[in-house]
Amino acid sequence: MNTELTILGRQLTLHRFPANKNDTLQAWDAGDEYLIHHVEDMGLADNQHILVLNDHFGALSCWFSTRHRVTVMSDSFIAHQGILNNLRHNHCEEVTYLTTMDAIPKDVDVVVMQIPRNNRHLIWQLSQLREQLPSDCAVIGVNKAKDIHSSTLKLFERYLGDTHTSLAWKKHRLVFSQPNAALNVVPEDIEWDVEHETIHLSNRPNVYSGESLDQGARFMLKYLPQDPTVKNIIDLGCGNGVLSVKLGQLNPNAQLTCIDESFMAVASARKNLQQNLGYERDIHCVANNCLDDFTEPCADLVVCNPPFHQQQAITDHIAWQMFCDAKHVLHKTGKLMVIGNRHLRYDVKLAKLFGKSRIKTVAGNKKFVILEATKG
Ligand SMILES: C[S@@+](CC[C@H](N)C(=O)[O-])C[C@H]1O[C@@H](n2cnc3c(N)ncnc32)[C@H](O)[C@@H]1O
CATH class of the missing domain: 3.40.50.150 (Vaccinia Virus protein VP39)
Structure with a gap:
């Protein structure tokens, strides 16, 4: 199983959590790679505040923490542990850990998001982003192209704002959205x-x-x-x-x-x-x-x-x-x-x-x- 992620000449060693000897699954996917390439191409100045939503095992947090301030939000204790271990292993800068029940930080420059499987969770996150972020803040989601349906994009349009998608790359697609839709109040429970x-x-x-x-x-x-x-x-x-x-x-x-x-x-x-x-x-x-x-x-x-x-x-x-x-x-x-x-x-x-x-x-x-x- 591959544990070495190499992008733009830089290498990260990434493991899933909990460690499992017989694991054949790697700790990142092509969606993480696509997001990283895209954000690097944006040519951001150093030390921006990047909000990482639903990072699986830390590929995104490890990558962006080198040049930027990272806050990671996830509902998964396992993801938090995986991110923590991979940050330590790769001698990365510390990041801030939040759950998806916490308030979205207000000073975020860019949001990157592994789009969650559960639509109710997605709607919750989009509505929270819409409520807290200025309308010019870039929100970039990623998922397997086969899992981005027109209904998924409608949720982005309705709960976040103007939305379009990228071409597919290694079977993944990016979703670009702006927090400018009319506010929708979504109940937490x-x-x-x-x-x-x-x-x-x-x-x-x-x-x-x-x-x-x-x-x-x-x-x-x-x-x-x-x-x-x-x-x-x-x-x-x-x-x-x-x-x-x-x-x-x-x-x-x-x-x-x-x-x-x-x-x-x-x-x-x-x-x-x-x-x-x-x-x-x-x-x-x-x-x-x-x-x-x-x-x-x-x-x-x-x-x-x-x-x-x-x-x-x-x-x-x-x-x-x-x-x-x-x-x-x-x-x-x-x-x-x-x-x-x-x-x-x-x-x-x-x-x-x-x-x-x-x-x-x-x-x-x-x-x-x-x-x-x-x-x-
Ligand atoms: C099939 S659901 C059962 C939920 C509830 N007990 C019920 O009967 O409706 C399994 C639960 O295990 C949790 N889970 C998954 N992996 C876990 C882990 N490694 N440690 C603790 N809980 C975990 C899931 O989040 C989920 O809530």
Whole structure:
């Protein structure tokens, strides 16, 4: 796998985060290269303030931090870690880290953006840029040409302003836009009730399944345990925290820890736990990569509806990492409860880790299986 990015005679060594020996995916794409070439061709004076949105693993932040002041905004804890590590590795200047819930800095000269996959997140970012930036500030987005639809450009036109695109280069296209559209107020949260439950959910723009309940979560809600011996529960990959809210209702004395790599998910989960369970409940909502830095056994139950992609890549290595980490943090007879699509065969992974005799099928339907693994 290539880790050396060379542009205009300058080389950066870039790794994905977390490091994965078997990774065949590189830490940047042709879109990063296209953006870098374009901005270099603009002939900017030194020490401009470049706002980098949604940098994947730091190619853009590392490149621009050499001559400019960089602020990077991303909803991903993993991206923040990847950027930090690659900046250090390449002896680059420090950058400022923000999440996409933070205010857009007002003194930005140029915005470069990896266009996010999630349209609600895109709309949120465009509307924030429009609100904060002067109309002559250049905003340059990039994505695979096949993922820039006329509907994507309409979102740029509506929420940011005048927009046009470049020719395709290595299957990528640039989108040039100016913050001069009429102002559109975009709500930060979408709220809805969970059918057949007394649960009301608030969802930030980039939270997983923020517009309706995930089907897997819906199935899992019916089988979450009520058990007074369970004192500490971890919801690993919590999203909007729907599983934790239900577990909190079923187990009023349990402490709840919600973990997600999306800052917006963590913020949504915190709000949802507080609003549905009360502000006095013992809850912890933390942005993290799986259970990194959880060194001691601290949980009686871990629940997990694992993701099957990380940033652009479809992968099952996060599910495996989550299962390994869950086993590590469980008390002696603690349990891991997992939901997954039948075809993902999480039973095989869990049997490898916990032993076949310690895996039980809790429930299943045509699409999903809920499994429970008990630590020995
Ligand atoms: C399938 S969703 C489940 C969300 C929620 N628990 C539900 O059931 O609706 C998986 C979640 O895992 C999060 N995630 C992905 N990679 C992660 C990682 N490395 N560490 C922690 N969370 C991660 C995603 O942001 C997403 O919210």
